[in-house]
Amino acid sequence: MQNLIIKTLIYDKQVRLYFVDNTKLINTIISLNNETNKLQKLLLGKTISVVSLMSGILKGDHRVSLQITMSNPKYKVFADADAKGNIRGYLNEGLRNASSEFISNVSLEQLIGDKGNIRVIKGSAMNQFTGITDMPYQNIVDDISHYFIQSEQTQTFLGTNFGQNLEGGLLFSNAIFVQLLPGAPHHLIDVIKHIFLTNRDFFNDLGKNKNNIEEKLSELFEDVKIIGCSPVQFFCGCSKEMFYGMLYALNKGELRQAISKKESIETGCQICGRTYSFHPDELQALI
Ligand SMILES: [Zn+2]
Incomplete structure (x- = not known):
């Protein structure tokens, strides 16, 4: 069941709960960023874990992009998803090139700091909606729940389990997305949050179940x-054509030099x- 969002309704169709075990997806993306340290992997992994679940609520040609800017705006994380579940994410240059002395000695909370913000861009190419919220929890995941409550006025809880070894290698990653449907009593969100936070091992094992997820969740x-x-x-979605643009930006001398040296x-x-x-x-052809 890895890399599959399981979509459910619970409590008599009053709440939607989506679950994903995205260990494989996050491992793929982290391995593309193998130069990074434990904190950089955590930042990227958590952001992707959240955006992968958000892909489950998209329809048609809609996309969602997350841009997380730390208190020092030099450091940013990007991730985006479409309705087909195509996910990507990366650290900006400032964060990738941060000195190892700095990045090894700072915590996630310190890096986000009290001026971090999340920008969410949603919709189709023709019709986009942008929401920006601050990050009072300084841990990404609770801050995204905060975004939904503030910006979309929906009672939402996101929870992630994200296990790393000492070097930052990924041991497991899974996440749930819970939203109250109209008319649901507000206290249900706290009930579900409490269940998730006190049953982390249950969710770490849930992705290993092939067929009886409904039965397991019913526990x-x-x-x-x-x-x-x-x-x-x-x-x-990158292509060679996209990089012609970058070559245009090189000075003609560099291009001529490469051509003359074959x-x-x-x-x-x-x-x-x-x-x-x-x-x-x-x-x-470019000159
Ligand atoms: Zn690419």
Whole structure:
């Protein structure tokens, strides 16, 4: 059941609860960022874990993008998802190149600080909605719940389990997304939150269950009905064409030099690590 969002309604259809075991997805993305330390992996992993669940509430050609800016605006994390569960995420250059002395000695709370903010961009290319909220919890996950409550006026709880070894390697990752449907009593969100926070091992094991998820969830919640599932996977939409633009920005002298030496120019995507090579004949077309 890895990399599959399990969508359920609980408590007599008053609450929607989505669960995902996204260990594989996060491992894929973290391995593309293998130069990073434990905190950088945690930042990226938690952000992707949340955005992967948010893909489950998208429809049609809608997308969602998260931009998390730390108190020092030099440091940012980006992640986005579409309704097909195509997920990607990356640390900005400032964060990737942060000195190891700084990044090894700062906590997640300290890095986010009291001026961190989350920008959420949702919708289709034609019709976008942007919401910005502060980060009072300084831990990403509770701050996204805060975003839903503040900006979308929906009672929401997001919870993640994210296990790392000492080097920052991922041991497990799973998450739940809970939203009260109109008319549901408000206290239900606290009931579910409490159940999640006191049964972390249960959720770490849940992804290993192939068929009896409804039965398993019924041990914790009332009236569980599975209403569907949808996949999540890493996908970067980059293409060679996109990188022609970057080559245009190089000065013509550099291009001419490569052509005269019959050398290719290589360029890489920061998100997925794919490299694109431009042959001198292709460079010729640019000058
Ligand atoms: Zn790419």
